[in-house]
Amino acid sequence: MVMEHAIEVQGLTKTFGDFTAVDNLSFRIKPGEIFGFLGPNGSGKSTTIRMLCGILSPSGGQGKVLGYDLKDSEKIKQNIGYMSQKFSLYEDLTVEENIDFYAGIYGLRGKEVRERKEELIQLALLTGKEKALAGTLSGGWKQRLALACALVHRPHLLFLDEPTAGVDPVSRRVFWELLYRVAAQGVTILVTTHYMDEAEKCDVVGFIYQGKLMGFGTPGELMGAMGLTNLEDVFIKVVEEDYQDEAWQELLKSHRKEVTGE
Amino acid sequence: MIKWFRIRSIVVKEIIQIKRDIPSLAIIFIMPVFMLLLFGYAVTTDVDHITTVVWDQDKSPQSREIIQAFEQSGYFDIRYYAGDMKEITWLIDGGEAKAGFIIPPGYARDVLKGQSAGLQAIIDGSDPLIARTALSTAQMIGQVKGFALKLESLSRFGLGIKAEPGIDLRARVWYNPDMESVRFNVPGLIGLIMQNITVMLTAFALVKERERGTMEQLIITPIKPFELIIGKLIPYVGIGFMDVIVTLLIGSLWFEVPVNGSVLLLLALSLVFLLVALGLGLFISTVAKTQLQAMQMTFMIILPSVLLSGFMFPREAMPLPVQAFGAVIPLTYFLEILRGIILKGIGLQELWRNVLWLAILGVGILTLSAVRFKKKLD
Ligand SMILES: Nc1ncnc2c1ncn2[C@@H]1O[C@H](COP(=O)(O)OP(=O)(O)OP(=O)(O)O)[C@@H](O)[C@H]1O
Ligand SMILES: [Mg+2]
Numbered sequence: 001m002v003m004e005h006a007i008e009v010q011g012l013t014k015t016f017g018d019f020t021a022v023d024n025l026s027f028r029i030k031p032g033e034i035f036g037f038l039g040p041n042g043s044g045k046s047t048t049i050r051m052l053c054g055i056l057s058p059s060g061g062q063g064k065v066l067g068y069d070l071k072d073s074e075k076i077k078q079n080i081g082y083m084s085q086k087f088s089l090y091e092d093l094t095v096e097e098n099i100d101f102y103a104g105i106y107g108l109r110g111k112e113v114r115e116r117k118e119e120l121i122q123l124a125l126l127t128g129k130e131k132a133l134a135g136t137l138s139g140g141w142k143q144r145l146a147l148a149c150a151l152v153h154r155p156h157l158l159f160l161d162e163p164t165a166g167v168d169p170v171s172r173r174v175f176w177e178l179l180y181r182v183a184a185q186g187v188t189i190l191v192t193t194h195y196m197d198e199a200e201k202c203d204v205v206g207f208i209y210q211g212k213l214m215g216f217g218t219p220g221e222l223m224g225a226m227g228l229t230n231l232e233d234v235f236i237k238v239v240e241e242d243y244q245d246e247a248w249q250e251l252l253k254s255h256r257k258e259v260t261g262e
Numbered sequence: 263m264i265k266w267f268r269i270r271s272i273v274v275k276e277i278i279q280i281k282r283d284i285p286s287l288a289i290i291f292i293m294p295v296f297m298l299l300l301f302g303y304a305v306t307t308d309v310d311h312i313t314t315v316v317w318d319q320d321k322s323p324q325s326r327e328i329i330q331a332f333e334q335s336g337y338f339d340i341r342y343y344a345g346d347m348k349e350i351t352w353l354i355d356g357g358e359a360k361a362g363f364i365i366p367p368g369y370a371r372d373v374l375k376g377q378s379a380g381l382q383a384i385i386d387g388s389d390p391l392i393a394r395t396a397l398s399t400a401q402m403i404g405q406v407k408g409f410a411l412k413l414e415s416l417s418r419f420g421l422g423i424k425a426e427p428g429i430d431l432r433a434r435v436w437y438n439p440d441m442e443s444v445r446f447n448v449p450g451l452i453g454l455i456m457q458n459i460t461v462m463l464t465a466f467a468l469v470k471e472r473e474r475g476t477m478e479q480l481i482i483t484p485i486k487p488f489e490l491i492i493g494k495l496i497p498y499v500g501i502g503f504m505d506v507i508v509t510l511l512i513g514s515l516w517f518e519v520p521v522n523g524s525v526l527l528l529l530a531l532s533l534v535f536l537l538v539a540l541g542l543g544l545f546i547s548t549v550a551k552t553q554l555q556a557m558q559m560t561f562m563i564i565l566p567s568v569l570l571s572g573f574m575f576p577r578e579a580m581p582l583p584v585q586a587f588g589a590v591i592p593l594t595y596f597l598e599i600l601r602g603i604i605l606k607g608i609g610l611q612e613l614w615r616n617v618l619w620l621a622i623l624g625v626g627i628l629t630l631s632a633v634r635f636k637k638k639l640d
Contacts, residue, residue, distance in 0.1 A: 088475040104271030
């Protein structure tokens with residue numbers, strides 16, 4: 001696939017009523033990159049991902065995913081993989097049945113299904129659990145199964161929304177090993193996370209806060225710009241800097257006045 | 263473009279899930295049997311041995327003959343012989359007797375002369391079921407014995423009954439000569455069971471997908487809402503149909519209510535009704551957020567359909583606004599169809615109106631729900 005950017009958005013905006021969840025977002029991701037999308041809770045990460053997947057229409061701005069316009073959601077859907085924030089596979093289906101199901105949905109057939117399933121079970125380290133119900137798997141295994149299902153149709157772009165939330169450190173490391181392997185095959189990955197050690201493993205990271213993009217660059221660039229030695233401090237500064245904002249201070253003052261009468 | 267492989271994947275997945283879900287299996291296999299037993303045995307609307315008082319003013323062989331005819335019908339137990347009107351009123355007021363017959367003086371003379379002999383019946387209208395049975399039986403006996411029945415309903419007991427029986431009532435007596443409620447219930451049960459199971463399971467299947475978050479993963483795939491709906495509905499058409507056959511078999515083999523009309527027509531029209539029920543389930547799934555809500559809403563649909571469709575009580579006896587409400591319940595029409603085919607053995611020629619209404623309601627509900635469902639996904 002020949003294209004300059006796997007993702008490119010300009011002025012992407014989403015409003016719910018008079019609340020702006022995503023505010024004028026612009027960035028570009030090169031094919032094959034791992035992009036870490038960071039931001040506190042409610043900052044608009046999932047909403048952005050939903051727009052990029054074509055299941056939520058933007059209120060403003062434009063963008064291209066894998067060279068397809070955001071409006072062309074059919075084409076996009078066929079070529080992306082997605083892992084939602086919450087485990088969302090069928091717990092009453094076995095590991096194999098889950099993979100079979102998504103293989104069927106994406107139009108894989110017969111031998112193709114069997115071969116791909118074997119490949120994925122090996123890749124996602126699920127060997128031995130093929131017949132286990134997904135609901136009986138532990139956190140780390142569930143995430144790997146979800147990854148396998150998201151990869152079943154060999155997507156060129158993978159959206160992972162907090163894939164490692166609530167997973168132990170060892171399982172997280174294993175999961176990231178897998179991500180590197182997938183990226184090495186040329187798959188672009190957009191991953192959101194609240195773990196800064198994971199963010200440091202990304203090629204590029206973007207900070208989003210209250211729907212706005214507050215920073216973008218390689219982890220090294222961002223740490224350098226702020227003169228800090230780890231991303232965690234960068235994250236905190238990005239968010240806390242905003243607390244010094246005049247408007248914020250006004251609000252605090254008026255609140256204090258209301259409560260204490262001063 | 264609809265892709266059949268996607269629909270097939272959904273169907274396969276759905277069947278695996280149903281197989282592993284104990285509550286669903288219970289609904290599919292136990293509910294029909296349970297409902298058949300409940301309505302076949304426990305909830306009997308049969309009325310017989312109505313305690314009766316007679317005031318024989320004629321005291322002739324002819325009057326004794328007519329009293330015997332009442333007694334022998336099995337519906338009336340002549341417990342009391344009254345000497346005057348006061349006594350009859352007293353017995354019925356006190357609930358001792360539910361029906362009273364007054365044979366006027368000169369009854370034998372009229373009968374012998376070949377004239378229509380008048381006979382007065384007083385029926386306690388407080389239990390409409392008893393009242394109807396008493397009335398229609400008395401009328402039947404009257405028709406046989408050739409006397410005119412003058413009816414006086416004790417309307418102070420609440421529900422008065424109409425002097426003229428509704429068409430349905432007569433049909434009931436004709437086609438169900440023993441007035442066994444099993445005969446009346448079994449055809450209705452086929453419709454009710456089918457409706458309940460399909461509505462409930464379809465609603466659950468779709469709400470579950472949303473409740474557990476699997477819908478989120480699904481809508482990111484290229485599957486179209488229409489394919490999802492079709493794929494989800496196919497297994498439940500199968501299950502609904504299977505339940506029709508099971509109920510029919512139990513009905514005809516165990517309760518001995520055979521299908522008098524065309525079985526093929528019955529199955530074909532069941533399919534139409536199934537689509538209606540699936541539409542209702544789909545509709546619930548667009549409103550309910552959790553399986554519990556879906557369950558509650560299912561009952562909100564089931565209850566009026568049990569009470570107002572004519573399943574338990576004849577619609578003719580209902581006030582007009584209630585009848586009108588019953589007219590928008592799909593089960594109402596399907597019941598007519600079921601009873602028509604199973605009990606009367608009639609066909610499309612007589613039933614086409616019901617079929618038409620059922621189809622109209624079905625297309626309406628299914629379209630509305632599908633549109634709502636699609637909107638919710640977008
Ligand atoms: N459908 C919606 N209607 C109204 N508000 C919404 C809707 N979806 C999201 N929001 C709001 O938009 C904001 C951004 O939500 P979003 O889920 O994108 O955040 P997030 O960055 O993914 O947060 P988290 O880290 O908690 O997952 C939140 O304040 C949320 O309440
Ligand atoms: Mg989120």
